[in-house]
Amino acid sequence: MVEIIRDEIRSPDCWVGPEIQDDPRWFYQLEDDEIAELDAALQAVRKAGLGIPFRADDFPIPSFGARLEDLTSRVTDGLGVILIRGLPRERYSNEDCALIYWGIGVHMGRPVSQNSRGHLLGHVTDEGKTLSDPNARGYQTRNKLDFHCDQLPVDLLGLFCLRTAKSGGASYLVSAPAVHNVLRAERPDLLEVLYQPFHIDWRGDHPDGEQPWYDCPMLSARDGRLAARVTNRSFMESVSRYGQELTLTDAQREALDVFQEISNRQELRLQMHFEEGDMQFINNHTVLHAREAYEDHDDPALKRHLLRMWIAAGEQHRRKLAPILDERYRYVEMGGIPKTREAA
Numbered sequence: 001m002v003e004i005i006r007d008e009i010r011s012p013d014c015w016v017g018p019e020i021q022d023d024p025r026w027f028y029q030l031e032d033d034e035i036a037e038l039d040a041a042l043q044a045v046r047k048a049g050l051g052i053p054f055r056a057d058d059f060p061i062p063s064f065g066a067r068l069e070d071l072t073s074r075v076t077d078g079l080g081v082i083l084i085r086g087l088p089r090e091r092y093s094n095e096d097c098a099l100i101y102w103g104i105g106v107h108m109g110r111p112v113s114q115n116s117r118g119h120l121l122g123h124v125t126d127e128g129k130t131l132s133d134p135n136a137r138g139y140q141t142r143n144k145l146d147f148h149c150d151q152l153p154v155d156l157l158g159l160f161c162l163r164t165a166k167s168g169g170a171s172y173l174v175s176a177p178a179v180h181n182v183l184r185a186e187r188p189d190l191l192e193v194l195y196q197p198f199h200i201d202w203r204g205d206h207p208d209g210e211q212p213w214y215d216c217p218m219l220s221a222r223d224g225r226l227a228a229r230v231t232n233r234s235f236m237e238s239v240s241r242y243g244q245e246l247t248l249t250d251a252q253r254e255a256l257d258v259f260q261e262i263s264n265r266q267e268l269r270l271q272m273h274f275e276e277g278d279m280q281f282i283n284n285h286t287v288l289h290a291r292e293a294y295e296d297h298d299d300p301a302l303k304r305h306l307l308r309m310w311i312a313a314g315e316q317h318r319r320k321l322a323p324i325l326d327e328r329y330r331y332v333e334m335g336g337i338p339k340t341r342e343a344a
Contacts, residue, residue, distance in 0.1 A: 003221040003322060004195050008184065011225070013080040013286040014177035017270035026079050026270075028071060030086030034064040038087070038100055045099055052102045052121055053111070059103030071281070072108045075156055076317040080283035081173055081270070089277030094162055094305075101160040101279065101307055108281070109156060109311040112332055116205045118339030124159065124306035144293040147174055147263040148232040149284050151205070153325050154332050155313035157289070158281045161274040165304035169294030171272040174263045176228035176286050180219065182262045193255040194218040197324070199246040200231055201239035207331075207338045213239045213246060218259070220322035227285040227321055230259060263288060274306075281311075285319050310336060 020026065030038075041059045050058055061068075071082050084104075089097065102121060105111050114122045150157055159171075183191050197215040206212045218230045233256060240247040248256070263269065269290075272280065282289060296303045312318075312332050321329055331337065 002195055002217075004191065005180065005221050005224060005226055006184075008181055009177040009226060011177060012078050013175060013283065014181065015079055015175045015270075016178055016268050017174065018267060020079065021270060023079070025074060026081045026083060028067075028082060028084050030084065034061075034067070035087065037061050037064050038103070041103055042092075042096060042100055045103065052098060054102070054106070056103075056106040059106065061103070061107065065107050068104065068107050072156075072313070072317055075281050075283050076313055076319065080175065080287040082281050083272060084279040084281075085275065085277070087277040087279070089162075097160060097162055097277075098307060101158075101309070104279065105158055105309045105311055108158075109313045109317070111309045111311050112152075112154060112336030113339060114150075114308065114310050115337055116340040118337075120309070120336075122308035122310075124308050125303055145289075145291040146233055146260050147172070147230065147288040147290040149229050149288055150310065151202075151231060151235070152310065152331055152336060153227070153229060153321065153329050154284050154310040154336070155318060156281055156309075156311035157284045158279065158309040158311060159274075160307040161276050161278045161280075162305040162307060163302060164274060164276060165294035166297045166302075167295045168292050169274075169304055170292045171274060171280065172264075172290040172292070173270045173272070173282065174268050174288050174290075176219075176230070176288055177226050178268055179259060179262050179288075180226055182268070183259070186262075187258055190251075190255040190258055191219070193251050194259065195220065198231075198236055198248070198252060199239045201235045201242075203235055203238060205337050208340050211242075213242055214328070216328060217324065218255070220325055222320045222322045222325075225319065227319065227325055228288060229325065230256075230288055233260075263290070284310075285321075 041061050045054060045059055074082050098121060111120045113120060195217050197217050200214055200216055202212050216229050220227050236248055294304055
């Protein structure tokens with residue numbers, strides 16, 4: 001039997017953006033001694049001739065590592081988001097930034113593959129693609145992205161800002177429990193729809209030998225705790241290429257439309273403007289993210305460029321998931337999306 005949350009959610013991850021816009025719980029400013037420790041760890045990796053992937057033990061950050069345990073808990077059991085600021089971006093090359101970011105990530109959990117190219121450290125930058133391409137992913141475009149969770153039910157999503165756009169590209173976050181509360185109050189009938197499976201396109205990233213689409217509900221619950229899987233709408237529109245019987249129903253379209261309308265309300269969403277060197281980590285089960293469209297620089301060397309990690313949290317930080325999500329979490333346990341093609 002499907003578990004549906006009927007009561008108002010009051011957990012720490014149920015927040016409204018304007019009330020926490022200036023809340024220090026989701027912001028962390030690096031101290032000088034922590035930057036020095038990160039710099040020393042970077043030099044240790046370089047001296048050892050290591051590249052990505054390397055282990056947490058290869059990137060020794062004893063003091064900041066203890067702080068990261070608290071910051072990880074804020075993401076998994078608190079508000080669901082943390083922004084780490086203060087890394088002197090101008091001091092480091094792109095490769096140095098990637099090594100530092102990876103070093104922090106492996107202290108928070110286990111990074112897994114994000115696509116069929118096997119990327120453990122992904123690149124969020126305009127590759128000249130658009131969401132009208134059924135095999136394109138949102139991170140390969142400069143399009144506006146609606147509120148969504150990333151495709152696999154990984155525990156943590158991480159972004160590192162290498163370079164900002166010429167204009168636009170603001171990051172928006174919204175609490176899935178807060179949206180759930182509004183739906184419960186205004187349209188409880190749509191909750192019934194969202195807790196049932198939707199047909200979703202893998203958009204070219206399906207493992208070899210498996211069908212190119214899968215079924216998953218947008219919302220699910222385990223022991224009274226909500227987990228959202230509201231995938232980018234394009235994944236549910238393009239699935240019809242595998243059969244008209246997979247097309248969204250009218251009820252599903254309405255539920256997705258209303259969910260987006262509520263998520264975009266200014267009284268709910270949290271807004272962030274990245275600075276170079278910023279690291280954002282969010283809970284992929286409780287926080288949905290969106291992005292405004294952006295205009296890029298003409299010079300390729302100046303284009304907007306973020307690094308991305310999908311991170312499986314350690315057992316002490318992992319949220320228990322409904323059986324249907326546990327079934328998809330097996331991909332996370334196996335290392336993420338299996339590599340099936342060469343990096344392009």
